Amino acid sequence: MLITIPFSEVDEELSHFTIINTQTNEPLTIKTWRKSNERWRYELYLEKAVNLGTEYRVFTNKQISFDVKTGQVVRTETFDDLYFYDLDDLGITYTKDETTFKLWAPTATEVQLILFNGNQQQRYPLTKADKGVWHYTVSGDLEGTAYKYRLLIDRMWREAVDPYTKAVTVNGERGVVVDLSQTNPNQWNEIKKPSYESRNDAIIYEVHVRDFSIDENSGMKHKGKYKALTETGTRGPWGTLTGLDYLVDLGVTHVQLLPVQDFGSVDETKSLDKYNWGYDTIHYNAIEGSYSLNPEDPKQRILELKEVVKSFHKQGIRVILDVVYNHVYIHHRSNFERIVPGYYFRYKLDGSLANGTGVGNDIASERKMVREFIVDSIKFLAEEYQVDGFRFDLMGILDLETMNKVRDKLNEIDPSIIVIGEGWDLATPIQREKKAIIANSDLLPSISHFNDQFRDKLKGSIFDHTKKGFCNGNGELKETFKMLVSGSIKGFYHIEGIFREPYQSVNYVECHDNHTLWDKLELSNGDQKEEVRASMHRLATALTLLSQGIPFLHAGQEFYRTKKGVENSYCSSDEINKLDWKRKALHMDYVDYVKGLIALRKTHDVFRFSTADQVKKNMHILDTPSYCLAYMLKDNSGMFVIAHNSFEGEKELILPSSGYWDVLVEGNKSAVSPLRTFEGAKINVQGISTTVLFHPKSY
Known part of the structure; x- marks a missing residue:
């Protein structure tokens, strides 16, 4: 255990250190100490760790003393292991008969609960238990009562709202004890969530x-x-x-x-x-x-x-x-x-x-x-x-x-x-x-x-407003978009993807x-x-x-x-x-x-294929002219062709199959039912637009 005294806190050479538990007056054993000119501090090494939440004082040179304050120790793995509390009862546990308050504050030496009743306050001392958890149970129905905590840490009192509080007063100035069952709308538990599969x-x-x-x-x-x-x-x-x-x-x-x-x-x-x-x-x-x-x-x-x-x-x-x-x-x-x-x-x-x-x-x-x-x-x-x-x-x-x-x-x-x-x-x-x-x-x-x-290759850089994306004139990004339209999955295209699924x-x-x-x-x-x-x-x-x-x-x-x-x-x-x-x-x-x-x-x-395997099996990139990106999607009903043309003029697209095609998206129109139907093996995709075609197996 290490206690440090920065040079900035003293005006003279220090020696003859003693550390006292101010609550019991018991001294702690200092194994060794040294003056560290590299770190500009005195370093006191203790034989065993101090108890956090207990007040200690360092005495030196007879007339000088310092309060021991909790420092970087709270950011050590040892602290985490010693004070980890995994029960799910922090905050308040409310019933009409009583309310239990629990707060995790291992470095506090004293904690008080403050209950507010209008302009009146009542204070209750919390008891410290294992893992640095403080608790107190108040009898009676506290529903609607505002509360805060008052903590003594490093000899300084400070007030705080319970971080686990589930209700607060206006502007969050205090926590509030609430019966959450009283906040449920009518039929709250009868309305089922909308269906959702993938x-x-x-x-x-x-x-x-x-x-x-x-x-x-x-x-x-x-x-x-x-x-x-x-x-x-x-x-x-x-x-x-x-x-x-x-x-x-x-x-x-x-x-x-x-x-x-x-x-x-x-x-x-x-x-x-x-x-x-x-x-x-x-x-x-x-x-x-x-x-x-x-x-x-x-x-x-x-x-x-x-x-x-x-x-x-x-x-x-x-x-x-x-x-x-x-x-x-x-x-x-x-x-x-x-x-x-x-x-x-x-x-x-x-x-x-x-x-x-x-x-x-x-x-x-x-x-x-x-x-x-x-x-x-x-x-x-x-x-x-x-x-x-x-x-x-x-x-x-x-x-x-x-x-x-x-x-x-x-x-x-x-x-x-x-x-x-x-x-x-x-x-x-x-x-x-x-x-x-x-x-x-x-x-x-x-x-x-x-x-x-996907965002930046589509519209251009969010940092450089002059840079363009695929949708607004940068046709060179077509190759990258062949990967991005797949869900950016790995192993789909020669440009390596980003995600597994x-x-x-x-x-x-x-x-x-x-x-x-x-x-x-x-x-x-x-x-x-x-x-x-x-x-x-x-x-x-x-x-x-x-x-x-x-x-x-x-x-x-x-x-x-x-x-x-x-x-x-x-x-x-x-x-x-x-x-x-x-x-x-x-x-x-x-x-x-x-x-x-x-x-x-x-x-x-x-x-909306669910897996990368489905995408790789059923999605195929088509050969297209410049500024035009097209791909085919297959299922048991037939094949879809989706073509995105970012050029101002038309682009001719050779289709993967001849025959009848339903046009579902074209120009500024889109629909589930066909906008029109044509027969052929190619189509002119309008300038700066998306075209979606469907070729049913029945054709």
Whole structure:
């Protein structure tokens, strides 16, 4: 055991060290000590480890003394092994007769529970048990009671909200004891989840709660609120569908909600004064209140989110939550840091906080109690809110073992729950081979990754706005796309793939991050006519929906969503971020086109093969002229040919068979039933468009 005294703490030479347990006055044996000029500190080596959570003091030179503070020891494997607590009862256990409070705080020397009754406070001393867990049981029905913890750590008192709390007061200032059974909507347990067989069946549509309804033309009553997502019968300009009815009509299978874990950047009492996407989580098991009709009521936001899930399930749509376990809002204010200082975050060798996330801190998911918290939190959200998937923000910050344990836990609950994430390789101090990144996707066999190669090769670089992708003029990328349309699987084409299975690839061309596709095209192709850019936009969406893997659409992509050139709109105004329902009404031809593509994908299994073996057996790349990419898909009913032409002029495509062909997609039209039928062995594919043909075996 090592105790250090930095030179900066002293003004003279030190010697004759003694260490005393201040609670028992017992001395500790110092095996040896030395002055380290290389590290600028005194190093005291003890014969055996100190008991964390006990106060000690170092005496030296007779008149000098120092409090012993817990330091880097909390980031050692020994600490993890000694204090790992794997029971699932942290937080509160509520009954009408009593409530038990449990908090993991091994370095605290004293912990108090504070219960609030209006302006009155009651304090109770918690008892420390094994593994650094403190506990106290209060008799009586505490339902609706607010609470916090007060901890003495390194002779300093600090207050914190229970990190396991499942309900909070307005702006998350206190945890709240709630009977969660009272937050269930009518028929909560009667509505069954929509049927779902394979991950490749998913068609994901990304929605921000506030964006979805805040527009004056949304036709929704509860603008900017959870409640708006449950409204039916809503109409926009010229009687066009909006809201939930629109999502059902569009045909998507999953709606992904941007973060609804309680976040810190919006004042819930003035919810419309400020905007944020919500990637600044404060409480991981509690729900954001700025989208609630009454953020003062801790239970209402819970009920309202459950009503969203229920309403979507009733209409045949599954729900994915966007979750943010890679960092906290403000490190020094976080409850993690107040309860076990130094434990929950990664540090560089120089002692400064790691910052691979770019927002000031990285969660240390590889530590046992951090991993346990993440898995417990996901389990709670999956079971309590009956959601159908999780999208992990900056998943590459997290480690492989944590993500695989998340997947294993969800398999116990419901194997159909989907897990997707951003597997970017960020500069955080864990070994690359342990990161949950795309390069390690073989070690994450049941987790899907946002495919940034698909995105960048399709529309061009998100960093260099002048660089173009396949959809907007760079025909040289056709060869790479022959691999990407396969679900980016390995062993399909001579350009080596990325993933072992097609469902591991989440194919997308835009999301909440970076420029929308429309805005990117204005930057990279601003010299071309608007109708040409519109054709490029449709081509990119068709490629996304008709490739193997999991297609992902950004809300409004299907009507050329624009954020007026703002690239990072995380805190921009509603005017920038809102879903523009008038724009939707003006571009119903594009909406209908996307609707037809979705229906086509859902109708025919060949667009969503489940395994790499199926892709390799039934998908074949065709010879094509420049700027044109085409492939054939086979099943027992016949063969499909999908051709994507990124050239402004027509391209002649020689078909793999002569005879009768049904045209299902052509120009700006798409349908499950044939648009027309022709006989022949070749076709002219229109400029900047997608064509889909079907040759039935019966012909």
